[in-house]
Amino acid sequence: MMLQSMTGFARNEGTTGRYRWAWEFRSVNGKGLDIRARLPQGLEHLETEVRRLVTERLTRGNLQAGLSLTVSENRVEAVLNRDALDAVLRLRDELGPGLIDPAPLRLDTLLSIRGLVDLREATDDEAAIAARDGDIVAGLERAVAALVDMRASEGDALRRVLEDHITRIEELALRIEADPSRQPDEIGRRLENQLAAILDNTSGLDRDRLHSEIALLATKADLREEIDRLKAHVIAARELLATGGPIGRKLDFLAQEFNRESNTICSKSNAVAVTSAGIELKVVIDQFREQVQNLE
Known part of the structure; x- marks a missing residue:
């Protein structure tokens, strides 16, 4: 299924008899689907048709629908x-x-x-009014279709941007994973140094306390879980993009998970290179989430 942006614009106009009409649709970001219609006096009944056609094709966005009607010939x-x-x-x-x-x-x-x-x-007869309203409804259908097409085009562009962000997130996760500070020998050396510092600065440390301190240091030194979760989130994000459809909320949730893992990596890091990669990771994730806000 295609992706849709929540931003778009469409216009459709035409002439029926002595009437000239024009539909305009504007759509921006929204948590749900909010439809507001501005219709000329006497054509308020078309709001039902506006809502039906829009809800059949769209699921999210703040949408404004406007119809203008002018008479080109006064009789x-x-x-x-x-x-x-x-x-x-x-x-x-x-x-x-x-x-x-x-x-x-x-x-x-x-x-x-x-x-x-x-x-x-002079007033038109029922046949002329029916013909006018029929043409206006047909124009409404074309305007909604044009809006959907534009949102789909924007969605396709968003897909490429999001794919680039996901690739960058994966690259940074792999860089952190491959950093020399994460090698077992290096982790062991840092643990020895930190444990020695604890023993030097603490007198009478009991065995239970010592075990707790060692466990805490080992936990902070290990980023395996965070890296594995980042990789899993990358796979999930790519699967969602491949599936398409209204996936904006799901990707927003994944963006929050990405951000949680990057925060943990930065807080655990005791290597300059890992911290630098973690900060860059946070920047890319923020950019990813900002673009996701535009997605249906």
Whole structure:
């Protein structure tokens, strides 16, 4: 499965009849999937479709969906107030015999009567509205698909960056493992020197205390467990990247484990080369975790 970044942008626009519409999607990092839709008045019902299409394709990210709608052609229609017209005609019939000028009513005269004729923006019929909404939904589907494609492209780039970080973590773990300070003879020599220092500075040290001090020194001198765990985490991280899909949280957990082992190595280290490699290891792990935060 492909990897997806949580950052992306997509736009899809079109024209239907006298309407021009445009979808815009913006996505950034998020712990879960948070969808916010801004829709024009009268099209609020499309939010259900937005949420359905997004949740089918995405699992994480703060996502903003916006739809703009403009009318390229304003049409005006005259609406006759028939009740008012009937009232005017009845009045004319009643006053007819007494009128000085009983000529028929002219159109301009009728139009001059307040409230008899209203001019308003023409509305589309149901078929035109259905065609418009159908095209807008089709544009929504294309916009979501474009957003997924962009996030996938970003995810592919992230994969390569994360693979480089994992390789570097492995190299540093192997450098620490191969450092001369970790050879058995060298560890034994350091233990002898440290034990001698303890015996020189302590009088009347009992056998149990001596055994405890030796065990503590031996534990601090041994980095085998930390190195083995680093290697295991490297294998697990590579397997996750190969599997793909929404693995951001799992990789973030591994980054925490990487960091824990590097901290222990630095605290146990009594060799300059190991400490230097441990510090560099921490830097690479921080970079790895920072990039993982962008991954779905």
